[in-house]
Amino acid sequence: MKNYVITVARQFGSRGREIGKRLSELLEYKYYDRDLIALAAEKSGYSKDILGAADERASNSLLYTLALGSSAYSHGIERINVPLNDKLFIVQSNIIKDIYDNKDNEGAVIVGRCSDYVLSDKENVLRVFITADFDSRVRTVAKRDGVSESKAKDLVVKTDKRRNNYYNYYTGRKWGKTENYDLVINSDVTGVDGAAKTIEACIEACKLK
Helix, strand or coil: CCCCEEEEEECCCCCHHHHHHHHHHHHCCEEECCHHHHHHHHHHCCCHHHHHHHCCCCCCCCCCCCCHHHHHHHHCHHHCCCCHHHHHHHHHHHHHHHHHHCCCCCCEEEECCCHHHHCCCCCCEEEEEEECCHHHHHHHHHHHHCCCHHHHHHHHHHHHHHHHHHHHHHHCCCCCCHHHCCEEEEHHHHHHHHHHHHHHHHHHHHHHC
């Protein structure tokens, strides 16, 4: 049986990135997060710094039809006259599909980048959303980033808004809406290890059905 690809969407400060990393260690799956930017840079010819500035940010213009994606990918995205944010989304989406389609796939955990939507029509994909109480997310960000709780609150609000706009823009769906995901976990209840083990157990249950 082909190993699973697990997509992890997350509210800012919910420790979704930590959970994804811990899960990849438990399952011995490959972990993809910011390194998708490096892979996109290789495919597109743009620098990582330029793409990093556009990462998980919606374009200010209308997105060309995603049917363009495979054509743009095969013919060189730099030749296609679309905004940089759209180019990055197209390239990353095709990289995510390549990860899934790899015949030697040993399992993968992919954080963010609308990966749940990109793989929405695929089998052996578990789509996870990580949430947590707003105040606890503020405390997590303040401690992690070494900033005041006032600054952390501002970061949480703005980052969630940016992720919401990005997801809604490129998918036409509502970010965080439960029906878009197979599993929603409150990390305040489970902690990082508990969340990772819950997802691991869900994967095992899916394999047994």
